[in-house]
Amino acid sequence: MATTPKLMAVQGAAVLVGATFLVMGVLGFIPGVTSHYDTLQWAGHHSGAKLFGVFAVSGLHNVVHLAFGVAGFLLARSYAKARAYFLIGGLAYLGLWVYGLLINHGSPANFVPLNSADDWLHFGLGVAMLLLGVTLAGQHDPTKRRRRVHT
Numbered sequence: 001m002a003t004t005p006k007l008m009a010v011q012g013a014a015v016l017v018g019a020t021f022l023v024m025g026v027l028g029f030i031p032g033v034t035s036h037y038d039t040l041q042w043a044g045h046h047s048g049a050k051l052f053g054v055f056a057v058s059g060l061h062n063v064v065h066l067a068f069g070v071a072g073f074l075l076a077r078s079y080a081k082a083r084a085y086f087l088i089g090g091l092a093y094l095g096l097w098v099y100g101l102l103i104n105h106g107s108p109a110n111f112v113p114l115n116s117a118d119d120w121l122h123f124g125l126g127v128a129m130l131l132l133g134v135t136l137a138g139q140h141d142p143t144k145r146r147r148r149v150h151t
Contacts, residue, residue: 007076010136014082017129018072025065028057045110056115064112079137086133093126 007015028051031037039048040059047058068089075081096112100119103109112118 008079008082008136010086010132011076011079011082013132013136014072014076014085017086017132018069018076020069021065021072022069024051025062025067025069027051028062028065029059043111043113045106045108045113047113050115054117055121056113056118058113061112083133083137086129086136090126090129090131090133093122093129095126097122097126 027033028049029040033052034040034057035050035053036048039046040057041047041049043058043060047056047061049057051057071089072085075085096114097119100114100122103114105113105115114122
């Protein structure tokens with residue numbers, strides 16, 4: 001009888017976050033879910049498409065979400081890689097947040113594209129991913145019992 005390998009909490013969270021990124025990446029290519037779909041550009045600040053009518057998207061933006069989703073699934077295979085997914089990904093999203101705050105959204109520097117809603121979403125994603133990488137990383141082996149401290 002084959003046993004199913006147990007996933008650590010950080011690995012399970014990487015699968016869930018990866019699935020969310022995949023879904024968002026796909027939704028960015030669906031007219032109706034993405035408003036002004038006819039203005040969707042591959043990249044640049046001229047893309048007028050908005051996911052859920054709020055978040056600026058482009059083909060590049062959607063592909064990045066798809067890639068981040070695939071990365072979540074691939075890196076969830078091990079504890080260390082799942083944790084790295086959250087820590088590095090969280091730092092990347094915080095970097096993207098700072099970048100979005102510093103650039104003029106109407107300039108060519110806005111190649112992703114980003115708007116204020118994206119900026120604050122990236123801040124939230126960055127903080128959440130860092131928290132997941134830190135807080136879910138407490139126990140390395142799911143088969144070992146934690147020692148309890150008696151007070």
